[in-house]
Amino acid sequence: MRSIALTIIALFGYTIALADGFGIGHGPYLQNVTEDKVTVFFTTSAPSFAWIEVESDGWVEPRRFANSEAGLLDAYTKSYSIEINGLERGKQYRYRIVAKEMKEFRPYKITYGDSIATEWERFYTTDSKAKECSFVIINDGHDNAGKVRTLLEKSQLSSANAVIYLGDMISYSEREDVPYNGFIDLSTELFARNKPFIAVRGNHETRGNMARRYKEYVGTHEGRFYNIYYYGNTALIVLDTGEDKPDSHPVYGGINDFDSYRNEQALWLQQEIKSKRFRQCSNRIVLMHIPPYITGNHHSEQHAEKELSRLFTPIFNKAKIDLVLSGHTHRHIDIEPDGDERKFPIIVNDNNSVIDLKLTKEGIGVTITDKDGKVTLNKKL
Ligand SMILES: [Fe+2]
Known part of the structure; x- marks a missing residue:
């Protein structure tokens, strides 16, 4: 096409x-x-x-x-x-x-x-010469467009370059209207006619008999859900972390292939971070629904966390990643760098809060606001 x-x-x-x-x-x-x-x-x-x-x-x-x-x-x-x-x-x-x-x-x-x-x-259009950019980030909406609206209203939406939906904006898809009802129609109403949203795929977007048609609803990069977006001096790496449990888990009925897909992304990213465009960026952010860190879920659900940590930690260290943002756990977790093992921080956003991410020449600002409007984190990196 x-x-x-x-x-x-x-x-x-x-x-x-x-x-x-x-x-x-x-x-x-x-x-x-x-x-x-x-x-x-x-x-x-x-x-x-x-x-x-x-x-x-x-x-x-x-x-x-x-x-x-x-x-x-x-x-x-x-x-x-x-x-x-x-x-x-x-x-x-x-x-x-x-x-x-x-x-x-x-x-x-x-x-x-x-x-x-x-x-x-x-x-x-985006501008490679822009001095700063900002994003609104929401995750784990799980079909609750009312909650997403409340969070967007508490955010700095009007000045943001884009909204990032960091996965699990729906619970599963068995009807054509599920993504529209969950977050797309609301986005169209509030901002998406004029500024984009970036839909990072979560594990729940891979569930249901219509999951294989999800690319009819959101932008992809050559048919895949992982990509790098560039805004001024900022690189936003979007990864597609797949399902949380092993591909062999009975609930998937033998039709998932996420281990090899995660490997494919690791190989891709190893090449991407060598590009001049990436190396020129002073702010390097990763957006991935499941964090590359064992957060303490049920042992079968730790599979993706273990795999993502094993595959991507060395690449992120090499790429001098400044910050990884994730969701999935429905609770806030602030993970500091761990010496030479993991040289980057991870912030896991809960399912009832919105992140305002501001990127300038001076660095990265992260503000987290809950759905009652209370600022629960205000951090400079
Ligand atoms: Fe999830």
Whole structure:
């Protein structure tokens, strides 16, 4: 699949979605924002042909983006993720969705229904020259969008570059609306039309008969959930820590393969930390749902913690990681560096608190606020 900028065609006759007619189902929400591209996710309420129009100061006319694969544009679908590329760093853009309902799709005749266009929304590309950046971090929401809303309201959301959902935002997925109800619709309402969220996969996002479709909801890097995001002089390493118990545990029925997937990520990270871009960063943060540390869970659930500690501690030491942020335990744990064994601190956030992470040239600020608005940790690293 590739995303292409199409030649603009005549634009007329669009209407905003009607409440009971054809319209947008979920989104739009932004994913994978970098210096030169962004991906817009959305669904339509009925099968459609949809695209994104983008405008920017200095452009003569809007540019049109749609997915094209082997000569066919994405169509007769309700679910879209469209990459907008060829952008400039640290610049503001405006975008809107245009969609045409496809009432009938026969071999030699397509019948379109209503056409709609959404309001124009703003976003910014990231900026490698930025002096500081900040993030809001929430984990272990477990389908409780009300709690996530409360925590977002207690955070510094308006000044943050992005929200990081650090795993287990749902408990398991057996219905198409679970990720939307758990955190995506709320994010769209509060911020995600204009700034992205980064969805770090937790063990619960791997559960349920729809877990294999999770990438239809959140941005991935070449189909995988691990990646490095760069914001100014900060590197955010996102790891996908998999299930907590061994792959052979009976509850997984023999269909999990997380040991080899964690190994794959370790090999990948060993290469990534050699890059010039990474080495130039003065703030190096790791985001991983399950911590690389034995926290004292039931012995079968310690499997991932042991494996993550064994695989990643030497790499993090070598990479001069400043801070690892995790969730999973539903309780706060502050783990100091341990001499030459583990040269980085780990902060495990509980399931009822929000982290405001601020990164500047001077260092890293971590503020944790609980859902009653009480600041429980304020730390400079
Ligand atoms: Fe978890």
